[in-house]
Amino acid sequence: xxxIKNGRVLDPAxxxxxxxxxxxxxxxxxxxxADLSDHSAEIFDARGLIVAPGFIDLHCHLRExxxxxxxxxxxxxxxxxxxxxxxxxxxxxxxPVNDNAxxxxxxxxxxxxxxxxxxxxxxxxxxxxxxxxxxxxxxxxDAGIVAVxxxxxxxxxxxxxxxxxxxxxALSLPVIDHCEDASLFAGGAMREGPHSLRLGLPGIPxxxxxxxxxxxxxxxxxxxxxxxxxxxxxxxxxxYVRWAKNQGLRVTCEVTPHHFTLIDEDVRYxxxxxxxPPLASRSDREALIxxxxxxxxxxxxxxxxxxxxxxxxxxxxxxxxxxxxxxxALALGLAALVxxxxxxxxxLVELFTTGPARVLGIERKIAAGESGDLTIFSxxxxxxxxxxESPSKSHNTPFDGRAFRGAPMATIVAGxxxxxx
Amino acid sequence: xLQRLPHLLGIEDLSTEQIAFILxxxxxxxxxxxxxxxxxxxxxxxxxxxxxxxxSTRTRISFTTAAARLGADTMALQAEASSLKKGESLIDTVxxxxxxxxDGIVMRHSSSGAPAFVAQRIEVPVLNAGDGMHEHPTQxxxxxxxxxxxxxxxxxxxxxxxxxxxxxxxxxxxxxxxxKFGARIxxxxxAMWIPRGLETLAPGLRRTTCIEEALSGADVIMVLRxxxxxxxxxxxxxxxxxxxxxLTQKRLCLAGPDALVLHPGPMIRGLExxxxxxDGPQSAVLEQVTxxxxxxxxxxxxxxxxxxxxxxxxxxxxxNASD
Numbered sequence: 001x002x003x004i005k006n007g008r009v010l011d012p013a014x015x016x017x018x019x020x021x022x023x024x025x026x027x028x029x030x031x032x033x034a035d036l037s038d039h040s041a042e043i044f045d046a047r048g049l050i051v052a053p054g055f056i057d058l059h060c061h062l063r064e065x066x067x068x069x070x071x072x073x074x075x076x077x078x079x080x081x082x083x084x085x086x087x088x089x090x091x092x093x094x095x096p097v098n099d100n101a102x103x104x105x106x107x108x109x110x111x112x113x114x115x116x117x118x119x120x121x122x123x124x125x126x127x128x129x130x131x132x133x134x135x136x137x138x139x140x141x142d143a144g145i146v147a148v149x150x151x152x153x154x155x156x157x158x159x160x161x162x163x164x165x166x167x168x169x170a171l172s173l174p175v176i177d178h179c180e181d182a183s184l185f186a187g188g189a190m191r192e193g194p195h196s197l198r199l200g201l202p203g204i205p206x207x208x209x210x211x212x213x214x215x216x217x218x219x220x221x222x223x224x225x226x227x228x229x230x231x232x233x234x235x236x237x238x239x240y241v242r243w244a245k246n247q248g249l250r251v252t253c254e255v256t257p258h259h260f261t262l263i264d265e266d267v268r269y270x271x272x273x274x275x276x277p278p279l280a281s282r283s284d285r286e287a288l289i290x291x292x293x294x295x296x297x298x299x300x301x302x303x304x305x306x307x308x309x310x311x312x313x314x315x316x317x318x319x320x321x322x323x324x325x326x327x328x329a330l331a332l333g334l335a336a337l338v339x340x341x342x343x344x345x346x347x348l349v350e351l352f353t354t355g356p357a358r359v360l361g362i363e364r365k366i367a368a369g370e371s372g373d374l375t376i377f378s379x380x381x382x383x384x385x386x387x388x389e390s391p392s393k394s395h396n397t398p399f400d401g402r403a404f405r406g407a408p409m410a411t412i413v414a415g416x417x418x419x420x421x
Numbered sequence: 422x423l424q425r426l427p428h429l430l431g432i433e434d435l436s437t438e439q440i441a442f443i444l445x446x447x448x449x450x451x452x453x454x455x456x457x458x459x460x461x462x463x464x465x466x467x468x469x470x471x472x473x474x475x476x477s478t479r480t481r482i483s484f485t486t487a488a489a490r491l492g493a494d495t496m497a498l499q500a501e502a503s504s505l506k507k508g509e510s511l512i513d514t515v516x517x518x519x520x521x522x523x524d525g526i527v528m529r530h531s532s533s534g535a536p537a538f539v540a541q542r543i544e545v546p547v548l549n550a551g552d553g554m555h556e557h558p559t560q561x562x563x564x565x566x567x568x569x570x571x572x573x574x575x576x577x578x579x580x581x582x583x584x585x586x587x588x589x590x591x592x593x594x595x596x597x598x599x600x601k602f603g604a605r606i607x608x609x610x611x612a613m614w615i616p617r618g619l620e621t622l623a624p625g626l627r628r629t630t631c632i633e634e635a636l637s638g639a640d641v642i643m644v645l646r647x648x649x650x651x652x653x654x655x656x657x658x659x660x661x662x663x664x665x666x667x668l669t670q671k672r673l674c675l676a677g678p679d680a681l682v683l684h685p686g687p688m689i690r691g692l693e694x695x696x697x698x699x700d701g702p703q704s705a706v707l708e709q710v711t712x713x714x715x716x717x718x719x720x721x722x723x724x725x726x727x728x729x730x731x732x733x734x735x736x737x738x739x740x741n742a743s744d
Contacts, residue, residue, distance in 0.1 A: 193618055194618040194619075194621040197587070197616065197618050197619050197621075197622060198433075198593075198621075198622055199534065199555060200533035200534075200552070200553050200554035200555030200556070200590060200593060201533050201534070201553075201554075201555075202554075269533075269534030269537045269538055310510070313510070313512055314510055314511060314512070315511055315530070315532035315534065315535045315538060316532060316533065316534050316538070317532045317533065317553070318532060
């Protein structure tokens with residue numbers, strides 16, 4: 001038993017913001033109330049700290065099976081725990097691709113054996129994510145997937161998207177799309193604009209993303225199915241999502257911390273600034289922040305994409321896309337959104353908890369009987385992020401060495417403290 | 422006194438003083454090219470690595486000759502003959518070169534930023550001989566020297582750059598350099614090669630797709646090579662390009678008789694430029710090549726030689742002549 005005392009409970013589900021204690025027993029929350037005491041429980045003093053439902057990351061790459069040089073389920077989930085995440089959804093672009101139940105089961109088994117936090121796999125939408133035949137989605141659902149996606153690339157055609165959405169709707173699985181028009185993407189390395197022209201790097205226009213979001217929301221209107229837009233980075237995409245929501249369509253979206261923190265002008269010849277979607281224009285970042293504030297954006301997701309050092313220590317245009325993100329996500333949210341007064345703490349917590357939970361069609365709250373997953377954080381703790389101290393196998397992040405105010409202080413999964421700062 | 426440059430990665434970050442200093446340093450080396458004996462011993466005992474990760478003939482020969490005329494030895498790396506084909510990374514290849522202890526690395530690469538990437542990781546000076554679509558600083562410097570010689574000064578001209586600006590490192594370096602000296606620069610070409618936003622690269626830029634508009638009042642015209650290997654999206658037929666953008670004698674008349682015509686080469690006669698113009702009195706194409714040697718000698722002397730900026734000029738010190 002674990003008794004969390006003296007904390008400030010922030011629970012978006014019940015709009016609770018109060019000094020409450022939380023008692024955890026047998027992996028679940030057994031009691032929430034003022035001045036709880038239990039002589040047999042271990043005490044966690046959360047004075048000055050915020051006690052939130054366990055954070056969920058909708059979008060990460062754990063690289064296992066197949067790319068264990070960059071990350072494993074063990075190292076990735078340790079980094080996730082340090083970032084305050086109690087559950088992470090791993091994308092299927094492993095080797096082999098998670099497009100059948102045996103790969104799904106192997107991920108679930110590895111996570112049970114070596115994971116620090118819960119691992120909820122996302123299955124491929126098409127076999128090999130090749131955009132042709134449907135993957136074995138129902139079998140993967142039985143094995144534990146929580147959504148489908150061909151992440152790394154878009155679901156290839158509108159026709160396939162229609163089939164996937166219809167099929168997944170019957171299985172109550174959301175379809176997550178990485179939106180990109182291949183012909184506009186055309187070998188680009190960063191967002192097209194004055195800065196890409198200056199650096200002479202091939203540009204990816206913003207419309208490469210929004211054209212595909214437009215296609216997807218039209219198919220969502222056609223099928224009525226659950227659509228979730230991954231790592232959305234432009235104003236145009238957000239406008240399509242808003243339109244869809246106004247139509248009453250079941251469309252949601254996520255934004256990454258790097259897209260609400262950095263912009264294309266921050267890019268230099270340093271592959272830690274190379275990710276897909278690329279860092280967007282200043283105006284697009286402002287739009288994303290507006291969306292986070294007004295509720296059009298449903299979740300913050302990291303797109304944690306580890307790449308081992310040698311693969312990133314190359315010419316910019318030859319480097320793979322992606323940066324790590326678990327450990328800096330909350331701190332970036334505080335730095336870019338909460339501390340400047342754009343977002344309330346409650347709304348930030350929502351974007352890490354009930355927001356992503358709703359995307360997956362589950363509940364997340366601090367109440368008796370709920371699973372004992374909690375994230376305890378400080379909004380003021382001063383620290384400096386050092387990639388070299390990360391348990392992740394990869395250190396490809398532009399935020400290495402950045403000083404922050406606010407950090408995860410403890411991560412509790414099923415009543416057990418898996419990380420404590 | 423000017424501080425010695427650690428590397429030459431691009432023009433964008435140079436000051437007008439630094440640029441003027443390099444042009445002044447090149448002057449005696451220009452004169453040296455007219456001597457029967459062109460070789461100095463200034464860099465005797467020094468080694469320059471000439472690493473070309475992308476095909477090139479003229480820039481490579483120019484740098485190699487410049488090094489030879491300063492008395493330096495060169496070691497050449499050609500991408501197709503190197504271990505890059507065997508999968509070695511750029512940084513490992515460059516570190517291998519560095520382990521042979523050169524005193525400077527001249528580098529061309531098809532990736533924008535590759536010289537900057539290398540310069541952060543090795544100790545010796547890096548000279549950018551052209552990186553992707555980013556910069557080709559020695560080309561802009563030799564163009565500036567040519568303009569200064571032919572037109573008496575570098576400041577304040579109306580400059581027109583014609584062709585595929587989007588993919589051109591020559592254009593970018595020239596834009597940065599000439600803009601620093603107060604040029605009004607017109608970028609002209611098919612619309613997809615002069616994309617919106619290009620005019621934000623430096624002060625004094627405008628874009629137009631109309632060649633007649635671009636040429637009227639021009640003091641300097643830079644014709645870019647139509648890079649057939651880069652006409653990928655979507656392909657534009659050569660006939661179409663000739664029709665609208667070839668620099669012909671008739672079009673040149675719009676610019677007036679004193680306008681100077683430059684071309685970085687290699688030149689495709691009958692495509693971006695008409696032979697009459699290329700060989701005409703307003704063309705400085707071959708002077709550009711000779712000036713390229715002088716500029717590269719000045720830069721190698723400065724970066725590889727490591728002399729203080731106010732040292733006596735080697736080409737003026739006759740005792741320095743070798744063999």
